[in-house]
Amino acid sequence: MTEFAGHCHCGAIRVELTSALTAGELPLRACQCSFCRRHGGLTTADPKGRLHIEAAPGSANRYRFGLGVTDFLICAECGVYVAAMMEGEGGLTAVLNVRGVDLPGFEGRTPDPMIYDDETPDDRVARRAGRWMPAVFVETSPSA
Numbered sequence: 517m518t519e520f521a522g523h524c525h526c527g528a529i530r531v532e533l534t535s536a537l538t539a540g541e542l543p544l545r546a547c548q549c550s551f552c553r554r555h556g557g558l559t560t561a562d563p564k565g566r567l568h569i570e571a572a573p574g575s576a577n578r579y580r581f582g583l584g585v586t587d588f589l590i591c592a593e594c595g596v597y598v599a600a601m602m603e604g605e606g607g608l609t610a611v612l613n614v615r616g617v618d619l620p621g622f623e624g625r626t627p628d629p630m631i632y633d634d635e636t637p638d639d640r641v642a643r644r645a646g647r648w649m650p651a652v653f654v655e656t657s658p659s660a
C-alpha cells in the first residue's frame with residue numbers, strides 16, 4: 517500500500533490517499549463539466565483504496581450545482597478545489613483533485629477527458645459506484 521499525501525494551497529485541508537496502485541497506475545481524469553473545466557481539475561480515485569480528508573475548523577466549503585448530488589469541497593481559506601464527495605448507500609465516496617492538492621507522482625501524465633453531461637442521476641450514481649473510492653471526511657475541532 518502506498519500513501520499519497522497532499523493538501524490545499526494554504527494547508528487547511530489535508531488529504532491522504534491509500535492505494536495498492538502506483539501513481540502511474542492510478543487513473544487521471546479531466547472531467548469536462550462546467551465546474552471542473554474552470555478549475556482545471558484532474559481527478560483520481562481507486563475504488564479499492566481509501567481517501568482520508570481532514571479539514572481545519574471552518575475551512576471546508578461545500579458547493580453544489582447541476583443534479584445537486586455532489587459536494588465539491590473547496591477550501592474557504594485559499595479557494596482550492598480539493599475533492600468531490602457523494603453520500604451513497606455504502607457511505608461516503610469521493611474523487612480527489614490531484615491538481616488541487618498537488619499530489620506527487622502525476623507530473624507529465626496526459627489525463628483522459630471525461631464528458632458526463634447526458635447522465636441521469638441514476639446513471640451518475642451507478643458509474644461512481646464502480647469508480648469513486650471510499651472516503652472519510654473529518655473536520656478537526658478547534659484547538660483550545
Ligand SMILES: [Zn+2]
Binds near residue numbers: 525527528529591596
Ligand atoms: Zn486552503
